[in-house]
Amino acid sequence: MPKFAFEYLDSATGRELGLQINRDALDAVGFMPGILQGRVEAELKTSFLGQTFDSPFGIAPIGMSGLIWAGAERHLAKAAVQHNIPYSLSSVAVASPEDVSPYIGNNGWFQHYPVNSAELRRSMLPRIKAAGFNKLIITVDVPQESRRERQRRANLTVPPKVDWQTVASMAMRPAWCLAHLREGIVPRMRFFDDYISSRGRQSFTHAGALIRGCPDWQYLRELRQEWDGDLIVKGVQRSEDAKRLAEEGVDCIWVSNHSGRQFEAGPAVIDQLPKIRAAVGPDMPLIYDSGVAWGLDIMRALAKGADFVMVGRAFQYAVAAFGSKGIDHLVHILRADIQANMSQLGIEKMGQLNDCLLKD
Numbered sequence: 001m002p003k004f005a006f007e008y009l010d011s012a013t014g015r016e017l018g019l020q021i022n023r024d025a026l027d028a029v030g031f032m033p034g035i036l037q038g039r040v041e042a043e044l045k046t047s048f049l050g051q052t053f054d055s056p057f058g059i060a061p062i063g064m065s066g067l068i069w070a071g072a073e074r075h076l077a078k079a080a081v082q083h084n085i086p087y088s089l090s091s092v093a094v095a096s097p098e099d100v101s102p103y104i105g106n107n108g109w110f111q112h113y114p115v116n117s118a119e120l121r122r123s124m125l126p127r128i129k130a131a132g133f134n135k136l137i138i139t140v141d142v143p144q145e146s147r148r149e150r151q152r153r154a155n156l157t158v159p160p161k162v163d164w165q166t167v168a169s170m171a172m173r174p175a176w177c178l179a180h181l182r183e184g185i186v187p188r189m190r191f192f193d194d195y196i197s198s199r200g201r202q203s204f205t206h207a208g209a210l211i212r213g214c215p216d217w218q219y220l221r222e223l224r225q226e227w228d229g230d231l232i233v234k235g236v237q238r239s240e241d242a243k244r245l246a247e248e249g250v251d252c253i254w255v256s257n258h259s260g261r262q263f264e265a266g267p268a269v270i271d272q273l274p275k276i277r278a279a280v281g282p283d284m285p286l287i288y289d290s291g292v293a294w295g296l297d298i299m300r301a302l303a304k305g306a307d308f309v310m311v312g313r314a315f316q317y318a319v320a321a322f323g324s325k326g327i328d329h330l331v332h333i334l335r336a337d338i339q340a341n342m343s344q345l346g347i348e349k350m351g352q353l354n355d356c357l358l359k360d
């Protein structure tokens, strides 16, 4: 992929300390191996938010995914159904909900960034539902754009600027260019773009920035009343916030720091999980993401209190490397890694992971 697309995907904010903070804390979560348990076949099927998935992980929302690889959203949606895992479509993806709808079956979750008018929001919600997305994720950790220096240096601007640097980096990646030519669409945020053009604004502006609003508690309350499906709040790190969200009647809390893309001086997300679990009690569904690179990381998050784990960048690297085959390969690697590590612990159920944690 061209440098600007890679840097967009791979970078984090500031000095990128957030990435390392998450990685170090994940690595510090250890387990005690167990022996003489006979044949151990880990049960990976997971019931979560009223559905049974084949694996305890799914695909996190990634804006402009179709820029990373042409048609990435379609490839990911198809693979999610095939492997029976959830796929979250970002509101600032290249593909619209209608583009993905024919492929997503019952496994589609839609990610919503707060918009700047209630009227606009109310017109979006039925559209999302009609396209077959049964769970709504509201992302609350992006009060405004963050600075990602590598992305800036690679000249990825919004709206996109075509200059010698971007042309040169595309020319060096003919397979990426061909895939886009075959797809036949210019990468743009098709969902948000529809609302911009209907308001007489030029398409190919940065739709997200033009209609994005700031998340606040009142916004969340209104959304809760308007959306009758499962409502998931993504980007939670403080246990007080999690407790208040539970009181507001949300269905699920997604513990995440956007993998260091928004703020780099916060805590490691994995260390917040047990505190949030303690604050909301055993019954509130909790998702973890940020920094998952192995099946073992998924086990770490489940052991620390998550019910389900979402994976962001890894799925995009996979689709950019090998298209839909890359997605299958990644699912295989993650599942095989969980199976192998669970057998080292001598356990078959995810619920037993917490008991195997190394204690201080």
Ligand SMILES: Cc1cc2nc3c(=O)[nH]c(=O)nc-3n(C[C@H](O)[C@H](O)[C@H](O)COP(=O)(O)O)c2cc1C
Pocket (backbone or CB within 6 Å): 008, 009, 010, 060, 061, 062, 063, 064, 090, 091, 092, 093, 111, 139, 234, 256, 257, 258, 259, 261, 289, 290, 291, 292, 310, 311, 312, 313, 314
């Ligand atoms: C390139 C990129 C774009 C992203 N776009 C969105 C987005 O549109 N909406 C959102 O809620 N999160 C977005 N995220 C955050 C992911 O959903 C997820 O929280 C994070 O990537 C998980 O960490 P991981 O990449 O280490 O697995 C984005 C992340 C990346 C890397």
